[in-house]
Amino acid sequence: MTKKQTFTIQEINEIEICKLAGNLASLSLMGDIITLSGDLGVGKTVFARAFIKALKYEGHVPSPTFTLLQTYEIQPVPISHFDFYRVETPEEIFELGVEDLFLSGISLIEWPEKMGKFKPKDCLDLVLSYSKTEPETNRSLSLEYEVNWSERIKTIKARMGFEH
Numbered sequence: 001m002t003k004k005q006t007f008t009i010q011e012i013n014e015i016e017i018c019k020l021a022g023n024l025a026s027l028s029l030m031g032d033i034i035t036l037s038g039d040l041g042v043g044k045t046v047f048a049r050a051f052i053k054a055l056k057y058e059g060h061v062p063s064p065t066f067t068l069l070q071t072y073e074i075q076p077v078p079i080s081h082f083d084f085y086r087v088e089t090p091e092e093i094f095e096l097g098v099e100d101l102f103l104s105g106i107s108l109i110e111w112p113e114k115m116g117k118f119k120p121k122d123c124l125d126l127v128l129s130y131s132k133t134e135p136e137t138n139r140s141l142s143l144e145y146e147v148n149w150s151e152r153i154k155t156i157k158a159r160m161g162f163e164h
Contacts, residue, residue: 004125007153008142009162011131016160017043017139021050023159024124027152028106030077033120035112038128043139044110047126048081051108055079064110069096071105078105090116122146 012020024034034051036044049061055074064070064083072079080101087093093115101107102120112119124145131138145153156162 004144004146006142006144010140011138012141013138017047018050021047022054023156025051025054031103033102033107033123035109035123035125042128048108052079080105080107082109084111084114087114090118124149
């Protein structure tokens with residue numbers, strides 16, 4: 001198994017998180033799985049909303065904390081937005097039909113650690129944390145990815161001015 005590559009932005013505000021989400025949405029493909037990790041209130045749902053809105057969804061994008069799943073029939077690729085915060089055991093996620101949804105669209109997963117050993121290996125992992133210097137306005141963001149994401153991450157870095 002190969003080690004995931006990592007790209008980290010030390011200081012990123014909500015506007016930049018939304019811009020990153022839009023760029024990532026424009027490059028995402030059928031079958032992509034993006035996990036969103038971090039503490040409560042750090043911006044996982046903000047990212048998911050911006051991602052979904054960037055794909056021209058015009059309706060309300062609620063947090064799926066209580067429903068566990070919200071689906072968006074966006075063309076050409078539907079989006080499944082999962083929130084596993086309230087999941088007690090990894091086996092519970094299969095009641096949502098995740099296997100089919102993972103294959104038939106793009107999946108955004110908040111609280112992926114709740115999936116345990118069932119978490120897909122080739123997903124893009126986005127990890128948000130509070131900034132050490134400006135926790136009220138900024139976050140630290142890391143993207144951890146397999147080689148299949150490399151070119152897309154390179155494109156995002158260039159679009160956002162983070163090339164190195």
